Amino acid sequence: MSDTQVSATIYARTDLGQTREHNEDAFLVGDLTAGKARVHSEVVTQEVGPRGLLFLVADGMGGAAAGELASVMAADLIFGHLAGTWSKEPDDELTEQRFILRLREAVDLANLQIHAYAREHAEVRGMGTTATVAGIIGQKLFLAQVGDSRAYLVRGGTAVQITKDQSLMQRLVDAGELTEEEAAASTRRNIILQALGPDPRIRVEITFQPLARGDVLVLCSDGLSGQVKRDEIAEALVAQDDLRAVAEGLVATANARGGPDNITVVLARFEGPGLPAPATDEAPAYVVYSSDEHPALPADAVEAPVPAAVPAAAPSPARRTGSPAGRRATTAMLRVLSGARSGHEQRLAADFATLGRHPSSDLPFDPDQDRDVSARHAAVFRQGGGYVIRDLGSTNGTWVNGARIRSDHALEPGDRIQLGTRGPELEFQIVEVEERPATPTTHQGVREPARPAPDTPAQRPGRTDPTTDLRIRLEVTRQTDRMRRRLMGGLALVAVVVAAAAGWIGWFTWRDRADRAAERDRLLRQVDSLQVVLMTAAERATDLRAALDSAQQGAFQLRQSIAGRDLDAAALAAFDSQITAAADRNALLLRAARFDATAVTRANAPALAVVFAEFDSTRRVSATGFVGRTRADTAWVVTSRHAVTDSAGRPPVNLGVAFNGSGVTYRARFLAADDSADVAVIRVVGRYSRAIAGIAAPGAVSAGEPVALLGFPMGLDLPMGGDWRKVGVSASTSTGTVARVLEGLLQIDGYGTAGASGSPIFNAEGNLVGVLYGGERESGGRIIYAAPVAPVIALLNRLAPVPQPRTP
Known part of the structure; x- marks a missing residue:
């Protein structure tokens, strides 16, 4: 050594x-x-x-x-x-x-x-x-x-x-x-x-x-x-x-x-x-x-600064510093060998790519047919000079060349990746891509040297009379004395005016600075109050933790911007508007956070069920349903129309349900669907079930009202893994607020929570106000759409009318 x-x-x-x-x-x-x-x-x-x-x-x-x-x-x-x-x-x-x-x-x-x-x-x-x-x-x-x-x-x-x-x-x-x-x-x-x-x-x-x-x-x-x-x-x-x-x-x-x-x-x-x-x-x-x-660095060590704007997908290390024309780089490619997307080939556009059934995955799989794949199943990413695959806590595991991986696994060209024991299989390959040459842009300022002024020849002194010269000097002295006296008087007057102006400006500046300091303190107190409210709400509403944490981070950054520098009146007014907007923006979120959905869940969770629909040997769908009415051992289950009918309106070949907390599947029969609203009713015989606590009157819901969403966002993927047939399906609860009430439509702000077609939506009294059927994919779970209760009531009254008492 x-x-x-x-x-x-x-x-x-x-x-x-x-x-x-x-x-x-x-x-x-x-x-x-x-x-x-x-x-x-x-x-x-x-x-x-x-x-x-x-x-x-x-x-x-x-x-x-x-x-x-x-x-x-x-x-x-x-x-x-x-x-x-x-x-x-x-x-x-x-x-x-x-x-x-x-x-x-x-x-x-x-x-x-x-x-x-x-x-x-x-x-x-x-x-x-x-x-x-x-x-x-x-x-x-x-x-x-x-x-x-x-x-x-x-x-x-x-x-x-x-x-x-x-x-x-x-x-x-x-x-x-x-x-x-x-x-x-x-x-x-x-x-x-x-x-x-x-x-x-x-x-x-x-x-x-x-x-x-x-x-x-x-x-x-x-x-x-x-x-x-x-x-x-x-x-x-x-x-x-x-x-x-x-x-x-x-x-x-x-x-x-x-x-x-x-x-x-x-x-x-x-x-x-x-x-x-x-x-x-x-x-x-x-x-x-x-x-x-x-x-501080030596002069020869100074590099160009990192650019302020970067692409959304992280470039690979081979491309990070640019390359000459014609240079070849490598990237990973995944070829899907089986499953709904068999034959699809995808090159990884970034150093990190996710695989799963979630539509935002870099390599998304079919949510209905590739059921062995979890929402976020695995990730393939560049590590050092190669690529590594990591399982992201999937339900059915990730397998490489027939062996289940328990930690990060280095990939080699030709490796076979399987998402779940019966899920789709992929082949990993390394391919070459041609990089575009970097085109540097330089900006050089050109400064022209100043041209020297041409020489000016001295004028020759003229000949003058001595008496004339004396008179000129005396007149210049007299006029200079008079101008000096006028100038001194003017300067004294200017000094008085300047002193008065300086005093007024100083007082005004002091008063303005004091007013701005007081205004800044007021704004900081408002932001601190908002932070405390958000923090308290986050400790209670765990399902809204991500949205509340984001709101807290925004409030904290706003506070740093106000406290970290001297602000003029215009900047303070702008921050005042931002604080008001933040408070208004978070008002509905806080209302949802304060909403305790425990009683609503306890009253209605037994009525929930997972609905299975099989249309042919290749298309299977799962959704959420809930018992709208019961009679003896018969239950009428409400769900989304698109989950139990195909594009032509035909019902599935096989239809079944598994009730919340149970791993037993019951055969169901399709009854009818509404012509316009995305709701349908199926019937289950042979099980004594509980219906939901109640249904609100049509039109009783209003914007800003907190609501609870109950259902099965990921179908049979259990939160902690395991076989649902052994432990039973388990519904989840999330909260939100009603954003808009339109004719035939409710718009719900879900704050990033996952929804499921057919999920019932309840108000604070535990009564049904809507049935979830979709949402804006680009909103990340914030914008959710639901059908109102009017078509649900109409279908149940037609298919399962409430018996009227006999009159003597």
């Missing part, structure tokens, strides 16, 4: 935790010298090459699919940019300043591309992720921090936090308003001030730390740091040298304390003669390298 060699022993681990259904964390360990990255949990000891190592932890947010997507994109984009730039720098330019430039550039670029992707995909709008990125170059550790994931350095049995949380609680601690203990116990500790994705501009903080022999770097998400104290982390590393055992023990401790979030930890111990022995008087500390937007 040479005197300059540094080695690292590394282990990383991620865990679902005890309460989450999906893992939105991601980690990455990358070798920047070899240009390779790992996302698997295994103990590795390797030498730190001349271009260093990279470690990353990202904690996604914005909902299960969105958070998982954002964290993986961050890891892939940051490493991909460094592998394409820093790993290819000339050996004589491998300086600390150059690495910091590339590191900041990678984080900024990842933020822009995640933001652009979310802007173009409504279903993940608002997604984001934290990112704690550590780079080892020589004997130094450099960190880039966005969000509240953490880095600790353990030296001599003591753990020191070497990053600072970019959170609301940390800001209050820094201001002396809270202690660290109070901040850790606060219910608002998860509010972060910035993340990758929500905003196009971020402030990346770079810190650094000289390494010593035996140092252990710990990167972790708040699922670990929120449950395990830093002293406990240090004690675990002192107690044993096995990093795998340490990581497993830390994860187990976090789970034993509730495991409320996903848990991720990366451990790296540094050894070797290239590092100095730890000095007793030099403890690790939080040291900012540069908090400016652009750190």
Whole structure:
């Protein structure tokens, strides 16, 4: 081993935790010298090459699919940019300043591309992720921090936090308003001030730390740091040298304390003669390298800034820096071999592509025929120089070459991918594409040198009479004295006027500044009040958490804009309008959040059922239905017309239902459908069922009224997986508000919740006010359409009339 060699022993681990259904964390360990990255949990000891190592932890947010997507994109984009730039720098330019430039550039670029992707995909709008990125170059550790994931350095049995949380609680601690203990116990500790994705501009903080022999770097998400104290982390590393055992023990401790979030930890111990022995008087500390937007760099290291606009889909690393004409690059292609889309070929237009039945998936499958495929089943993404597939918590699993994958799996050309044991099969291939040459645009300003003025020859003095010259001098002196007296008088008058004007302007300026300060304080109080209301509502309405979190983020950004700079009257008036608009925009959301649908669900959930319709051997449909009326063992079930009839209005060959909480299927018979409204009635015999609590009078619903939607948004895909025949189908409840009431149509604001055709919609009294049948696909679940109750009442009265009491 040479005197300059540094080695690292590394282990990383991620865990679902005890309460989450999906893992939105991601980690990455990358070798920047070899240009390779790992996302698997295994103990590795390797030498730190001349271009260093990279470690990353990202904690996604914005909902299960969105958070998982954002964290993986961050890891892939940051490493991909460094592998394409820093790993290819000339050996004589491998300086600390150059690495910091590339590191900041990678984080900024990842933020822009995640933001652009979310802007173009409504279903993940608002997604984001934290990112704690550590780079080892020589004997130094450099960190880039966005969000509240953490880095600790353990030296001599003591753990020191070497990053600072970019959170609301940390800001209050820094201001002396809270202690660290109070901040850790606060219910608002998860509010972060910035993340990758929500905003196009971020402030990346770079810190650094000289390494010593035996140092252990710990990167972790708040699922670990929120449950395990830093002293406990240090004690675990002192107690044993096995990093795998340490990581497993830390994860187990976090789970034993509730495991409320996903848990991720990366451990790296540094050894070797290239590092100095730890000095007793030099403890690790939080040291900012540069908090400016652009750190000081040598003149030859300055690069062109990252462009402000980026494409919605993240370009592949091969295309990121442009290419000469005729250059060939590679991308992935998926060929569908079986299922409803058999024969379809699709090249991946981005570094990250999702597969599933959800219509927004990059490779969408048929929602009726490819039933083994979950809504968001799997993702294929670029990692290092190749591609990796990840299962996104699907019900039926993802299989590669006949083996079910349990973690990220590297793909090779010709690999067979199957989505579910009986789902569609795909073939993975690598294909070449020709890149368009980059056309650089330069702007050069041309400055013409100033032309010197032509020489002016001196005039020859003329001959004058001495007496004439004397008279001229005396007259000039007299006129000069008179002008001086007039000028002094005028200046005195001007001084008086200026002093008066200055006093008036000063008073006016003081009064204007005081008025603007008071107005700004008033606006800040309004925003603070709105934030408190939204935060309180988010703690109660878990089904609206994504919409409420987005509203809170918008309110917080509005507050930062008001508090962060001096504003003139016009800007204050503009912010006043924005606050009013935000309050109006969130009024209906807050009304829905305050609506407790527990009683409505309890009264009507037993009447719900999944409706199965089979039209031929290739087309099967599932929808939601509900019992409108019963008599003895006969139930009349209401559902959507399009779910139980084909395009010609013919009923299905086979029709059945499975009632909520049951795994038993009952045969059903189609009775009739309304001619105009999208509602139909089927009949089930042989089961004593409960009907819904009641039906509201036609026209009784009004705009702004909170409602509850009950049903089966994903058909037979159970939230926690499993076989529905064994555990029974399970309905879900979400809330919304009535946006518009039109003739023959109700428009519901669902705030991003998933709906299901045939789902009943109830008012606060638990009475039916509509039947869901569709929505605007581009709205991401916000705009939902429902049929009113009038055609439902008419069909039930015709097909299942209520017996009238006999008269004597």
